[in-house]
Amino acid sequence: MAKKIVETPLMRQYVEMKGKHPDAILLFRVGDFYETFSDDAIVASEILGITLTRRANGSAQYVELAGFPHHALDSYLPKLVRAGKRVAICEQLEDPKLTKKLVKRGITELVTPGVAVSDTVLNHRENNFVAAVHFTRSAAIGVAFLDISTGEFFAAEGDADYVDKLINNFSPKEVLVERGNRRLLEEKFSGKLLSFELDDWIFTDDAAGDRLLKQFATSSLKGFGVHGMHASIVAAGAILHYLDITNHTQTGHITKLTRVEEGTYVRLDKFTVRNLELVEPLCEDGRSLLQILDRTVTPMGARLMRRWLLFPLTDVKAINARLDVVEGFMRYPDERTLLKEGLEQAGDMERVISKVAVGRVSPRELVQLRDALRAVAPIKAMCMQSATTALRSIGEQLNPCECIRDRIAREIVDDAPAALNRGVVVRPGVDAELDELREIAYQGKDYLMKVQQREIEATGIPSLKIGYNNVFGYYIEVTNTHKAKVPQEWIRKQTLVNAERYITQELKEYEEKILGAQDRIAIIETRIFTDLVSAVSEYIPAIQLDAHMLARLDVLSAFTRVALENHYNRPVVDDSLVIEFNEARHPVIEKQLPASEPYISNSVSLSNDATQIMMITGPNMSGKSALLRQTALNVIMAQTGCFVAAESARVGLVDKVFTRVGASDNISLGESTFMVEMNEAASILNNMSERSLILFDELGRGTSTYDGISIAWAIVEHIHEHAGMHPKTLFATHYHELNDMEASYPRIANYNVSVKDIGGKVVFMRKLQRGGSEHSFGIHVARLAGMPKSIVERATHVLHLLEASNRRDDIGKEITSPAVEGGMQLSFFQLDDPVLSQIRDEILTLDINNLTPMAALNKLHDIRSIITGKA
Numbered sequence: 001m002a003k004k005i006v007e008t009p010l011m012r013q014y015v016e017m018k019g020k021h022p023d024a025i026l027l028f029r030v031g032d033f034y035e036t037f038s039d040d041a042i043v044a045s046e047i048l049g050i051t052l053t054r055r056a057n058g059s060a061q062y063v064e065l066a067g068f069p070h071h072a073l074d075s076y077l078p079k080l081v082r083a084g085k086r087v088a089i090c091e092q093l094e095d096p097k098l099t100k101k102l103v104k105r106g107i108t109e110l111v112t113p114g115v116a117v118s119d120t121v122l123n124h125r126e127n128n129f130v131a132a133v134h135f136t137r138s139a140a141i142g143v144a145f146l147d148i149s150t151g152e153f154f155a156a157e158g159d160a161d162y163v164d165k166l167i168n169n170f171s172p173k174e175v176l177v178e179r180g181n182r183r184l185l186e187e188k189f190s191g192k193l194l195s196f197e198l199d200d201w202i203f204t205d206d207a208a209g210d211r212l213l214k215q216f217a218t219s220s221l222k223g224f225g226v227h228g229m230h231a232s233i234v235a236a237g238a239i240l241h242y243l244d245i246t247n248h249t250q251t252g253h254i255t256k257l258t259r260v261e262e263g264t265y266v267r268l269d270k271f272t273v274r275n276l277e278l279v280e281p282l283c284e285d286g287r288s289l290l291q292i293l294d295r296t297v298t299p300m301g302a303r304l305m306r307r308w309l310l311f312p313l314t315d316v317k318a319i320n321a322r323l324d325v326v327e328g329f330m331r332y333p334d335e336r337t338l339l340k341e342g343l344e345q346a347g348d349m350e351r352v353i354s355k356v357a358v359g360r361v362s363p364r365e366l367v368q369l370r371d372a373l374r375a376v377a378p379i380k381a382m383c384m385q386s387a388t389t390a391l392r393s394i395g396e397q398l399n400p401c402e403c404i405r406d407r408i409a410r411e412i413v414d415d416a417p418a419a420l421n422r423g424v425v426v427r428p429g430v431d432a433e434l435d436e437l438r439e440i441a442y443q444g445k446d447y448l449m450k451v452q453q454r455e456i457e458a459t460g461i462p463s464l465k466i467g468y469n470n471v472f473g474y475y476i477e478v479t480n481t482h483k484a485k486v487p488q489e490w491i492r493k494q495t496l497v498n499a500e501r502y503i504t505q506e507l508k509e510y511e512e513k514i515l516g517a518q519d520r521i522a523i524i525e526t527r528i529f530t531d532l533v534s535a536v537s538e539y540i541p542a543i544q545l546d547a548h549m550l551a552r553l554d555v556l557s558a559f560t561r562v563a564l565e566n567h568y569n570r571p572v573v574d575d576s577l578v579i580e581f582n583e584a585r586h587p588v589i590e591k592q593l594p595a596s597e598p599y600i601s602n603s604v605s606l607s608n609d610a611t612q613i614m615m616i617t618g619p620n621m622s623g624k625s626a627l628l629r630q631t632a633l634n635v636i637m638a639q640t641g642c643f644v645a646a647e648s649a650r651v652g653l654v655d656k657v658f659t660r661v662g663a664s665d666n667i668s669l670g671e672s673t674f675m676v677e678m679n680e681a682a683s684i685l686n687n688m689s690e691r692s693l694i695l696f697d698e699l700g701r702g703t704s705t706y707d708g709i710s711i712a713w714a715i716v717e718h719i720h721e722h723a724g725m726h727p728k729t730l731f732a733t734h735y736h737e738l739n740d741m742e743a744s745y746p747r748i749a750n751y752n753v754s755v756k757d758i759g760g761k762v763v764f765m766r767k768l769q770r771g772g773s774e775h776s777f778g779i780h781v782a783r784l785a786g787m788p789k790s791i792v793e794r795a796t797h798v799l800h801l802l803e804a805s806n807r808r809d810d811i812g813k814e815i816t817s818p819a820v821e822g823g824m825q826l827s828f829f830q831l832d833d834p835v836l837s838q839i840r841d842e843i844l845t846l847d848i849n850n851l852t853p854m855a856a857l858n859k860l861h862d863i864r865s866i867i868t869g870k871a
């Protein structure tokens with residue numbers, strides 16, 4: 001049971017290191033292993049699947065231990081970080097061979113889920129953000145996001161709803177909050193957030209402001225558009241403090257803070273992002289819109305496309321600038337080819353330049369940067385010649401940085417290794433001393449061969465060999481057969497089973513010269529490389545801008561590729577209040593259907609003044625949801641700057657897309673479907689505006705029919721009538737009663753997605769047509785689906801009874817605006833049927849607590865008699 005760590009000098013050192021980061025799992029380097037102890041060992045062994053052992057610690061005490069070989073760090077570290085753990089790496093700071101005392105150790109890196117720069121931890125097609133949230137006394141909440149692997153840094157402030165939306169879109173891997181606020185964070189924001197608390201002094205105006213000014217070396221934050229936004233400045237400052245705490249001190253690539261302004265982007269709440277499967281599919285075998293559109297060739301392009309889809313624009317000019325570029329690329333296939341080749345060569349320039357800043361760039365990556373910069377010049381030239389203004393503007397911002405590009409090319413070999421001192425890095429001709437030393441080191445092999453040949457001849461030992469080991473350097477090995485022929489002056493160093501090893505004076509002298517040369521070579525290569533890296537650092541802002549421009553071009557050319565392949569067309573995007581899609585398709589479903597079953601296109605026309613609300617009825621599986629989603633997806637695509645899956649389209653700017661689509665998957669979180677549905681609907685009604693697009697799919701499904709109809713009716717009425725906003729709405733429903741609304745509300749129009757009975761088989765026509773649909777299509781479909789005849793007949797009978805007793809057809813006439821008046825039936829047990837009320841009475845008078853099983857069976861028998869008596 002004991003957890004006290006053993007008191008040896010090594011373990012005392014461990015305890016000291018662990019004390020520096022008690023929240024992190026400490027990987028403690030001991031020789032060739034990283035060891036974890038105590039609770040860390042228990043956690044690590046579980047996550048990594050490595051053996052947990054126990055080391056005795058005095059009488060009746062032990063400490064848990066789990067470790068892995070040091071070379072396995074690259075595969076084990078990401079597993080710990082992805083499991084949400086913070087990991088401190090404690091290295092040996094001196095060579096154990098050179099000291100007799102306890103080896104000096106220190107923490108060289110703290111990797112946390114939100115602050116990672118290592119390729120093994122990062123997903124290269126997604127950003128890796130750390131966030132900070134600052135709660136204030138007012139309603140304003142500050143939030144900031146930083147991806148240290150790219151240098152992108154954002155800040156915003158707003159109400160809890162807005163911040164929740166941003167957190168959902170940026171999906172930070174870690175969220176920082178002031179000590180004591182973790183609970184508040186969990187209460188305000190849903191979803192699983194991995195949080196970490198920081199000291200309260202960090203979350204103050206002064207501390208944060210100073211830290212930001214220091215980072216950007218400016219005297220004010222005015223230039224970043226966050227001046228006066230205290231809450232977001234505090235959040236951004238907290239992130240920079242966190243970098244200090246986690247030993248990330250080289251941050252020259254974090255050069256600006258970008259404000260995320262509400263209103264600049266379409267508001268997509270998290271239900272919408274999830275339900276429309278914008279970036280993640282809802283189920284494993286599904287596909288997201290991002291997966292369909294993402295034909296980018298660089299990781300930075302892939303990351304940007306994801307962000308663009310989550311933040312569609314609300315500025316007509318900016319949207320059209322993107323669409324212009326796509327249209328331009330459509331017309332000029334040569335431009336596209338040149339661009340694709342250039343982008344492939346550019347690779348992940350954004351993360352490479354960040355590595356330069358944090359001091360982790362490898363020689364091989366510098367060569368990659370050289371190639372990326374080589375790609376910039378022809379792309380720039382192409383953009384500058386373009387007829388598209390937006391493309392010329394990108395061209396103007398591209399900078400091939402010839403000077404540093406050529407210097408890398410001059411100094412570093414083409415096939416540079418992945419680490420310094422693991423092979424030749426610097427080209428010949430760069431440093432005279434280096435060239436000379438290499439001469440000595442490389443000629444060594446020839447020299448040794450000559451010595452070996454000479455000694456074979458001198459001694460007459462044909463099998464004599466010269467070898468090298470770390471313990472006593474160069475030696476001559478002689479098999480036991482020839483032992484007698486060994487000259488006297490050779491010094492015996494080692495006896496093997498079949499041979500002896502000797503050293504000679506000549507070999508010793510030679511060895512010193514060679515090893516000296518190799519050490520010097522390593523020193524000179526390191527110096528030249530380090531100088532070069534610091535020269536490249538001067539170009540960080542320029543190269544970051546290049547990376548960003550190339551990422552834009554990558555996304556826009558990917559949009560072009562999908563548009564050509566999938567026959568998308570350019571939408572007209574304007575300031576009107578109209579949404580029109582002519583022969584539109586669902587961009588994801590159409591890719592999933594077999595070739596024999598083409599997607600049926602449909603046209604949709606909505607406007608605030610004419611058809612504001614489309615009331616769409618049709619049986620299950622007829623394609624109502626698909627129609628709703630495709631409309632929203634095409635609007636989002638249009639405002640992202642992508643062509644749309646339609647013959648033609650007009651999109652009057654949309655500021656918010658709301659969806660209440662399908663049964664929610666929140667049931668697993670313990671909330672009832674109906675509660676979730678009502679929460680989502682309430683949020684829509686509270687936030688809609690005249691430019692909103694609202695999708696309601698089977699609203700009210702989670703409650704009884706009459707509840708459902710009443711609520712749906714009242715909500716549609718509210719959307720139609722409220723405050724003259726007239727937000728455009730698609731309302732898919734099974735309740736044909738709602739078709740009655742068309743007669744009383746001028747901007748509601750009935751549509752249906754029809755099915756046909758062809759030779760006794762249900763055929764889904766998938767075509768949207770004007771008008772409401774048949775009452776009993778559910779039963780109709782049940783019959784076509786092969787349901788037993790008796791059940792279909794019974795269902796028809798029950799339906800007639802219900803209709804007769806409740807005159808559901810008259811609902812429209814009975815209800816007077818506003819809202820539902822009394823008199824609507826609420827549940828099965830309130831129906832007037834005398835049989836049902838008798839059953840109800842039987843059940844309600846039961847004393848369940850004192851009911852024996854036998855009595856219960858008897859009661860059941862009685863109830864059955866009531867029913868059969870009636871039948």
Ligand SMILES: Nc1ncnc2c1ncn2[C@@H]1O[C@H](COP(=O)(O)OP(=O)(O)OP(=O)(O)O)[C@@H](O)[C@H]1O
Nearest residue numbers: 598599600601619620621622623624625626627766
């Ligand atoms: N226009 C279309 N062309 C071809 N196939 C379609 C079309 N619309 C829908 N589908 C196919 O029909 C399936 C069901 O469509 P959808 O989920 O939209 O029906 P629904 O009417 O909303 O049904 P439910 O009421 O059960 O939710 C889709 O998964 C898709 O495969």
